[in-house]
Amino acid sequence: ASTLGTAGDSSWTAGGAAIEEPMRPALSQGADFISETAAALDLLGRVGWLQAEAPSHLLNLATSPHRSALFKVAVRTFFPDLRLGVYSRALSLLLLLKVLLIDKNYDPEAPPRFPQAKQHMSVLVPQEQLRPSTIPSGYAGTLVQASHIHTNEDETMHAYGEAMHSGLVPLHMSPGDQGDWILGEDPIEVIRWSLGPFVWPSFRNIGSWGTERIGVDGTGWPLGEQPPPAFSAYRYSDAALEALVFEGLGQHRVVLIDRSRPGPAGSSSPEGAHYALPLGFAAAAEVRPGFAQFGADAYFNRDGRVVGIARGGRLYTPDGPLGSGRSCVSSHHFLGDYHLCSAWSDGWLHAKLALRGTLFAVVTAIDHLQATHLTWGNALSLSSLEVLPTNHALRLMLSPFVHRTAAVNFNAAIMLLSSDALLPRAMALTPEGFRTLFAAGNASDALAFATVPDARRARGVDTLLLPFDEDGAEYYDILRRFARKYIAAEVRCDDPLVARWYARLASLLPQGELPPLSCG
Numbered sequence: 313a314s315t316l317g318t319a320g321d322s323s324w325t326a327g328g329a330a331i332e333e334p335m336r337p338a339l340s341q342g343a344d345f346i347s348e349t350a351a352a353l354d355l356l357g358r359v360g361w362l363q364a365e366a367p368s369h370l371l372n373l374a375t376s377p378h379r380s381a382l383f384k385v386a387v388r389t390f391f392p393d394l395r396l397g398v399y400s401r402a403l404s405l406l407l408l409l410k411v412l413l414i415d416k417n418y419d420p421e422a423p424p425r426f427p428q429a430k431q432h433m434s435v436l437v438p439q440e441q442l443r444p445s446t447i448p449s450g451y452a453g454t455l456v457q458a459s460h461i462h463t464n465e466d467e468t469m470h471a472y473g474e475a476m477h478s479g480l481v482p483l484h485m486s487p488g489d490q491g492d493w494i495l496g497e498d499p500i501e502v503i504r505w506s507l508g509p510f511v512w513p514s515f516r517n518i519g520s521w522g523t524e525r526i527g528v529d530g531t532g533w534p535l536g537e538q539p540p541p542a543f544s545a546y547r548y549s550d551a552a553l554e555a556l557v558f559e560g561l562g563q564h565r566v567v568l569i570d571r572s573r574p575g576p577a578g579s580s581s582p583e584g585a586h587y588a589l590p591l592g593f594a595a596a597a598e599v600r601p602g603f604a605q606f607g608a609d610a611y612f613n614r615d616g617r618v619v620g621i622a623r624g625g626r627l628y629t630p631d632g633p634l635g636s637g638r639s640c641v642s643s644h645h646f647l648g649d650y651h652l653c654s655a656w657s658d659g660w661l662h663a664k665l666a667l668r669g670t671l672f673a674v675v676t677a678i679d680h681l682q683a684t685h686l687t688w689g690n691a692l693s694l695s696s697l698e699v700l701p702t703n704h705a706l707r708l709m710l711s712p713f714v715h716r717t718a719a720v721n722f723n724a725a726i727m728l729l730s731s732d733a734l735l736p737r738a739m740a741l742t743p744e745g746f747r748t749l750f751a752a753g754n755a756s757d758a759l760a761f762a763t764v765p766d767a768r769r770a771r772g773v774d775t776l777l778l779p780f781d782e783d784g785a786e787y788y789d790i791l792r793r794f795a796r797k798y799i800a801a802e803v804r805c806d807d808p809l810v811a812r813w814y815a816r817l818a819s820l821l822p823q824g825e826l827p828p829l830s831c832g
Contacts, residue, residue, distance in 0.1 A: 328638065329655050348398035351480035355402055358471035377417065384508070396506045399481050399737055404507040406472050436711050438702040444694075449721065450729025451736075451746035454686040454822075456721040457694060470726070477732045495639040495654075550618055550630055553664055558616045562589055562671050563780035564679070566612075568772030576609040582620045582627055585611035587773065591670045592622065597749045603740035608667040614775045621663040628663035635659020673739055677746075678753035681728065685721055687759050691820035693717040699813040705802035706810060709795070754822040761826055764788040805831040 386405055411418045439462065446455040493499050556562060569581045569588050577588040588611055595607025609622040621628045638656035693714040700707035728735045731743065741749065753759055762770065765788070768781050803810065811829060818826045 347480040347482070351475050351478060352398050352402050354478070354480075355406070355472060355475035358475060396503070397481065397737075399476055399734075401507060402476060403472065403734070408508060436715055438696075438707050438711055441697065441699075441701050443698045444718075446694075447722075447725055449686055449725040450731070450733065451743060452682055452686055452729055452750045453747075454682075454690060456686065456690055456725050457697070457718040458722060458725075461718045461722055470723075473726050473733070477730065479732075481732075483732055483737060493637075493639055495641050497639075548661075548664075550664075553668070554612070554616055554618055556668065556671070557589055557610065557612070557618075558776060559779055561675050563778045564767075564771075565589055565591070565671075565674075566771060566773060566778070568774060569611075570772075576622065580609075580622075582611055582622070584613055584619050586614040586775065587612045587616070589667075589671070591667070591674055593752055594670050594674055594749065595624075596752070598742045598745035599740040600742055604666065606666075606670045606673055606741075608663065608670050610667050616776055621660075621667050623663055623666055628660050630660060633657065633659040635661045637661075673749075677735070677739075677749055678756070678758055681724060682750055682753045683758050685717070685724060687821060689714060689717040690721055691817050693721075694820055695813050695817040699816050700809060704809060706799075706813065709798050709802070759822055761821070761823075799831055803831070 440460065442460060444457045445459040447458040448454070449456050493502075557566060566587050566589055567577050569577055569585055571579050571581065573579065576590040576592050581588055588609060590609050592607045592609040595605050597606055599605055605624070607623060610618065611620045611622070613619050618630060620630075635657050636659070638654045640653040692710060696707050696710050696714065697718075700710075727733055736743075736746070739746075757770070764784055768785070773781065814826065814829045818824055
């Protein structure tokens with residue numbers, strides 16, 4: 313998402329000239345390999361010890377039709393492509409291991425399956441009322457539950473954190489530390505080889521990706537650069553970007569342009585634009601040297617067709633220059649090895665990449681992690697645990713909706729948000745950049761209370777029926793009918809415990825505001 317420019321060049325608009333840059337010394341790479349191998353062996357020992365206590369799990373592995381693929385992933389963990397560190401390779405191995413321990417017939421080419429609620433009925437009854445100890449959730453800072461988390465389902469992930477965050481696995485601060493694509497390489501196949509056959513998604517939500525071969529004007533691949541077996545070139549087309557925004561990940565952030573107001577979704581929007589996906593605010597988040605800045609505002613017409621992307625003071629359009637990537641070859645010298653890298657030019661391809669990367673970063677960090685887990689889930693879970701007795705009717709109603717919230721949020725604090733954890737390795741932000749992004753989230757509408765119908769009206773989409781709105785309205789009505797019937801039958805409106813719970817809930821929200829308490 314963030315390696316949009318060349319190493320050492322975070323320019324948004326100019327592209328880059330051909331360069332010769334030193335590669336990391338072999339001695340440094342060798343030292344990293346030794347320490348990473350020690351961490352991987354430590355991890356395998358910890359996980360093996362845990363699984364030895366569950367013979368049925370080991371039998372699942374031994375009889376799985378994917379055991380040969382699992383073995384290949386394990387081997388590649390120790391014979392790496394140095395551009396993909398052991399952190400990524402070991403995590404891929406561990407996640408595959410966890411899946412196959414549970415379901416030996418797991419099929420990565422099939423749509424995902426979800427457990428039925430009745431499978432969890434026995435663990436939904438509240439067990440205690442107390443005020444637990446809390447810890448800050450890394451760069452996000454939100455206090456999450458750290459004690460009285462009654463689950464052992466996450467022991468393997470804790471073992472991963474202890475091994476991978478031990479200081480043995482370096483956190484590369486610059487893209488130049490990890491090399492670049494080599495001339496003639498297929499990046500997708502490099503990733504699939506290094507991380508295993510299960511990590512490249514075959515499905516977008518529950519529908520398979522297109523397999524159509526789209527030419528230069530569809531994907532923007534410079535002539536001759538797209539290898540014949542490229543996997544689903546549709547991913548890079550304008551049509552895929554539009555589907556991502558209006559049928560997928562970006563729906564809830566699309567807004568109707570109001571030119572009477574200032575800003576990217578107002579008077580600054582280009583001619584012909586009807587909708588905006590305003591993500592330019594992410595440009596304020598500081599990135600590490602050598603990485604391009606986040607941030608882009610996308611614009612679409614009444615039919616949801618992309619008309620432009622604004623970034624770094626420039627408007628990119630589909631009919632403008634496509635731009636080109638760079639490729640490198642290794643050059644061996646007596647005093648060290650060098651990368652010889654081609655020139656690259658900025659254009660529409662880079663703008664689309666910047667938009668996709670920013671959208672994934674914002675939705676992952678703010679909308680999903682910060683809002684859903686650390687704000688709403690965390691506040692509901694903590695307030696009910698602290699205030700409501702285990703047999704209170706409201707506590708019983710909330711229990712299925714906050715099931716395992718404490719465990720998930722504690723894992724996020726340790727596994728995702730600490731300084732050496734997954735998110736700082738997956739994103740180019742500095743510590744200050746993370747704090748800036750989460751501060752923007754705390755102050756934004758994403759973390760302000762609004763009902764689903766109110767949020768839909770505020771976005772103002774008026775010419776298209778988005779799946780998020782159509783299905784969201786139906787789901788909201790189901791939950792509202794359930795809650796109203798249950799509360800009318802089981803909960804007293806004048807119960808002082810309900811008022812105390814509601815006040816505690818509001819106090820745990822970053823903006824501290826909820827509508828007046830009512831039973832309506």
